[in-house]
Amino acid sequence: MTATRDKFGRPIIVVTGMGVVTSLGSGKADNWKKLTAGESGIRTITRFPTDGLKTTMAGTVDFIPVEPFSSTDLSERLGELVAEEAIAQAGIGTKGDFPGPLFLAVAPVEVEWPQRQELGRAIGSATEINYDAMLRVSGGGRYTEYHRRFLFGSVAGHLAEIFGTKGSPISLSTACASGASAIQLGVEAIRRGEADAALCVATDGSVNPEALVRFSLLSALSTHNEPPQAAARPFSKNRDGFVMAEGAGALVLESLEAATARGATILGIVAGCGELADSFHRTRSSPDGKPIIGCVRNALSDAGIVSDQIDYINAHGTGTPENDKMEYLGISTVFGERAKQIPVSSNKSMVGHTLSAAGAVEAVFSLLTLEHQRIPPTINYDIPDPAIPFDVVPNKARDARVTAVMSNSFGFGGQNASLVLTREPV
Amino acid sequence: MTEMKSAEQKSFETKAPTEVWITGIGLATSLGEGLDAHWEALGQNRINVDEKGFAPCVVHPWAQVNLDAQIPKKGDQRQMEAWQRIGTYAAGLALESAGVKGNAEILARMDMVVAAGGGERDLAVDSNILNMEARGNSAPGSLNERLMNDLRPTLFLAQLSNLLAGNIAIVHGVTGSSRTFMGEEAAGVDAARIALARIAAGQSDIALIGGSQNGERKDLLVLYEFGGFNLKDKFAPVWARGEAGGFALGSGGAFLVIESKAHAEARGAKPFARLVNVVADMARRKHAGEVTSTLEKLWGKLGKIDSKAAIITGATGVEPVTSEERTFLKAHAQHPVRASGTIFGHTMEAQFPLGLALAALSLSRGALFPPDGTSATEVEMSERPSQIVVIGTGHWRGEGMALVEAI
Numbered sequence: 001m002t003a004t005r006d007k008f009g010r011p012i013i014v015v016t017g018m019g020v021v022t023s024l025g026s027g028k029a030d031n032w033k034k035l036t037a038g039e040s041g042i043r044t045i046t047r048f049p050t051d052g053l054k055t056t057m058a059g060t061v062d063f064i065p066v067e068p069f070s071s072t073d074l075s076e077r078l079g080e081l082v083a084e085e086a087i088a089q090a091g092i093g094t095k096g097d098f099p100g101p102l103f104l105a106v107a108p109v110e111v112e113w114p115q116r117q118e119l120g121r122a123i124g125s126a127t128e129i130n131y132d133a134m135l136r137v138s139g140g141g142r143y144t145e146y147h148r149r150f151l152f153g154s155v156a157g158h159l160a161e162i163f164g165t166k167g168s169p170i171s172l173s174t175a176c177a178s179g180a181s182a183i184q185l186g187v188e189a190i191r192r193g194e195a196d197a198a199l200c201v202a203t204d205g206s207v208n209p210e211a212l213v214r215f216s217l218l219s220a221l222s223t224h225n226e227p228p229q230a231a232a233r234p235f236s237k238n239r240d241g242f243v244m245a246e247g248a249g250a251l252v253l254e255s256l257e258a259a260t261a262r263g264a265t266i267l268g269i270v271a272g273c274g275e276l277a278d279s280f281h282r283t284r285s286s287p288d289g290k291p292i293i294g295c296v297r298n299a300l301s302d303a304g305i306v307s308d309q310i311d312y313i314n315a316h317g318t319g320t321p322e323n324d325k326m327e328y329l330g331i332s333t334v335f336g337e338r339a340k341q342i343p344v345s346s347n348k349s350m351v352g353h354t355l356s357a358a359g360a361v362e363a364v365f366s367l368l369t370l371e372h373q374r375i376p377p378t379i380n381y382d383i384p385d386p387a388i389p390f391d392v393v394p395n396k397a398r399d400a401r402v403t404a405v406m407s408n409s410f411g412f413g414g415q416n417a418s419l420v421l422t423r424e425p426v
Numbered sequence: 427m428t429e430m431k432s433a434e435q436k437s438f439e440t441k442a443p444t445e446v447w448i449t450g451i452g453l454a455t456s457l458g459e460g461l462d463a464h465w466e467a468l469g470q471n472r473i474n475v476d477e478k479g480f481a482p483c484v485v486h487p488w489a490q491v492n493l494d495a496q497i498p499k500k501g502d503q504r505q506m507e508a509w510q511r512i513g514t515y516a517a518g519l520a521l522e523s524a525g526v527k528g529n530a531e532i533l534a535r536m537d538m539v540v541a542a543g544g545g546e547r548d549l550a551v552d553s554n555i556l557n558m559e560a561r562g563n564s565a566p567g568s569l570n571e572r573l574m575n576d577l578r579p580t581l582f583l584a585q586l587s588n589l590l591a592g593n594i595a596i597v598h599g600v601t602g603s604s605r606t607f608m609g610e611e612a613a614g615v616d617a618a619r620i621a622l623a624r625i626a627a628g629q630s631d632i633a634l635i636g637g638s639q640n641g642e643r644k645d646l647l648v649l650y651e652f653g654g655f656n657l658k659d660k661f662a663p664v665w666a667r668g669e670a671g672g673f674a675l676g677s678g679g680a681f682l683v684i685e686s687k688a689h690a691e692a693r694g695a696k697p698f699a700r701l702v703n704v705v706a707d708m709a710r711r712k713h714a715g716e717v718t719s720t721l722e723k724l725w726g727k728l729g730k731i732d733s734k735a736a737i738i739t740g741a742t743g744v745e746p747v748t749s750e751e752r753t754f755l756k757a758h759a760q761h762p763v764r765a766s767g768t769i770f771g772h773t774m775e776a777q778f779p780l781g782l783a784l785a786a787l788s789l790s791r792g793a794l795f796p797p798d799g800t801s802a803t804e805v806e807m808s809e810r811p812s813q814i815v816v817i818g819t820g821h822w823r824g825e826g827m828a829l830v831e832a833i
Contacts, residue, residue, distance in 0.1 A: 111648070135483070151609070157823050167708070171613070173608055217574070413589045413595075
């Protein structure tokens with residue numbers, strides 16, 4: 001039985017199912033094809049008028065209809081699709097009866113403008129509109145559905161019901177590290193022996209006017225609107241911000257023991273997870289890079305490996321001037337001279353920044369990298385930044401021997417999370 | 427650094443069973459701040475409720491404090507909205523109560539699980555946009571223009587759920603890890619459940635858990651008005667809100683420091699109580715009685731409950747779920763019950779952490795605070811409680827329970 005435990009005596013955690021949707025398309029096959037072809041999913045926004053906005057492009061998922069549109073409804077639909085794909089691949093449980101808990105990374109849910117505008121119309125133009133007036137028209141059962149829809153727990157509640165996950169579903173937010181945190185929670189639950197399997201889903205359908213404005217006001221977004229495909233430029237000297245994007249990723253995690261017992265195909269191993277919070281600033285990393293360095297080291301030590309054993313880094317690589325610089329500082333401190341040789345690429349150059357979903361989307365892509373022994377490129381890499389001498393796998397995918405991947409996620413609020421994913425148990 | 431083994435790795439080698447203590451409590455609510463103030467107010471059946479300011483909705487206003495005491499930089503205070511200030515303040519009290527405030531070594535490896543809402547609106551900006559649109563000014567892009575011009579750039583950070591934890595990290599230096607759970611009442615239950623499970627399994631030594639809410643928020647009242655949940659016009663104890671039911675939103679932050687007994691002893695910390703177990707589920711609530719039977723199931727999973735156990739419930743007053751919970755409570759009528767919702771209002775994400783805090787406080791003071799004095803559900807308890815079961819039933823989804831024990 002020792003073969004089902006890691007070197008610390010904990011259950012080895014394997015991935016037996018994966019699902020992904022991004023602006024590139026739906027499903028692993030389509031995404032992988034386009035990702036390794038260096039295609040961009042970033043396009044000019046058509047969902048709503050963009051007049052007056054500094055940024056008019058995003059990685060929207062417009063090919064999955066949601067009527068009437070709300071970011072929460074789209075998040076829920078994307079979460080459903082990826083969970084379905086992952087569970088089908090894993091072949092676990094029976095329909096509507098997943099034998100483990102749900103960990104869902106989801107953007108904070110809130111009432112959106114269409115609903116607020118509906119209240120405005122209900123009040124009419126004869127009365128001054130304020131929140132007292134809104135409160136007066138909100139009751140009486142006319143908008144009951146808004147309550148159901150805009151509870152923070154509504155997406156998780158829905159997914160838990162349709163997939164029949166067990167226990168209390170957890171909705172979590174660690175900002176742009178959320179997807180990685182959802183996976184980490186699943187790993188920990190199985191390691192504790194609470195469950196043999198966990199469904200980890202991360203989803204984000206946030207491209208709406210206010211969300212775009214919010215990031216814009218923080219000067220976080222690229223304004224390179226034309227052509228939109230060239231907007232996301234991680235690690236380039238002329239990078240000017242991230243590109244908002246939608247998408248979702250899901251993993252079915254199991255203990256190696258349980259997966260083997262039911263004859264499941266093992267797609268990869270989650271060997272280690274690391275996290276460390278930063279107390280420097282609400283949106284910026286500590287200039288000494290210590291929290292990022294500590295987070296990366298925590299992931300390595302949780303996996304019980306050293307940095308030499310990592311042969312590809314799936315970067316957070318948002319394309320903001322700050323993130324990419326700090327990520328280089330963090331990686332180069334831990335990896336030393338190897339930081340210049342080890343391939344480090346950013347999926348966000350193609351799919352944009354899927355925010356709450358990014359950690360899981362990129363974990364799926366990291367596992368596909370292990371499966372296909374092929375590294376997706378960093379596209380739009382025309383002007384290298386001499387301050388970031390990474391091998392970013394520029395513009396073209398590359399075949400390579402990859403046995404262990406590190407996937408990084410960093411977010412507002414000092415959130416840092418890193419995963420170590422491997423082909424075989426380490 | 428790579429030579430160091432995490433607590434989890436050590437534990438899996440030694441398989442040491444881990445007992446978990448509550449060693450810090452931070453309360454800043456409608457009744458004031460700090461443990462003595464709360465104990466005194468509870469003893470006097472004091473309730474701070476506002477029937478007029480948000481009429482017809484009844485809310486429990488936050489008792490203002492000197493924010494500088496826990497959030498010394500004005501700049502930090504300005505970067506937060508009320509719900510974050512309340513939570514950051516209460517978190518500071520909890521760290522102080524545990525004797526770890528400013529202890530950089532411990533704070534740097536302290537885990538944090540926060541149950542958070544968020545999304546606090548700028549009411550004036552929203553109202554202005556809607557008035558503009560009502561007057562026919564809704565050219566394409568006019569919404570964009572107003573948002574770009576009128577939203578404070580940092581408002582987003584005051585709205586983001588995970589920025590309560592972010593602010594706690596910045597203001598108090600808790601940085602071992604930072605996880606934010608969302609999902610109304612269940613988020614509070616799961617924050618406690620996961621933090622406890624991690625310490626019990628040796629994945630962590632010490633954690634800060636909790637949540638906060640600002641009930642004096644019209645945008646929040648609107649959300650709950652959609653579902654018809656707001657208590658209107660006149661305050662009544664949660665057990666006496668009739669068929670219509672309803673909750674009065676509460677305001678407050680409740681945070682706890684929990685840690686392994688070994689860790690607490692090693693640093694000479696005194697426990698308030700032992701956190702024995704936290705369990706949770708999500709009844710589908712499609713049929714009558716499902717909440718009652720789910721609570722019964724959770725009760726069975728808590729562990730051994732002795733005859734001198736009391737119950738502190740966060741029952742919301744919302745129907746039919748409060749009646750379903752009362753049916754469950756009647757089946758355990760030998761255990762005296764207190765409803766935190768009557769006293770503090772419904773603090774949503776903070777409901778369960780508040781229950782845990784009141785349980786630990788009561789056990790440490792060797793008494794259960796007095797009943798509401800009006801309902802048959804709450805009776806006097808003259809004995810010293812040996813255990814307190816904390817119940818957190820969501821107004822719409824989620825059921826949780828904890829067993830807290832005297833040491």
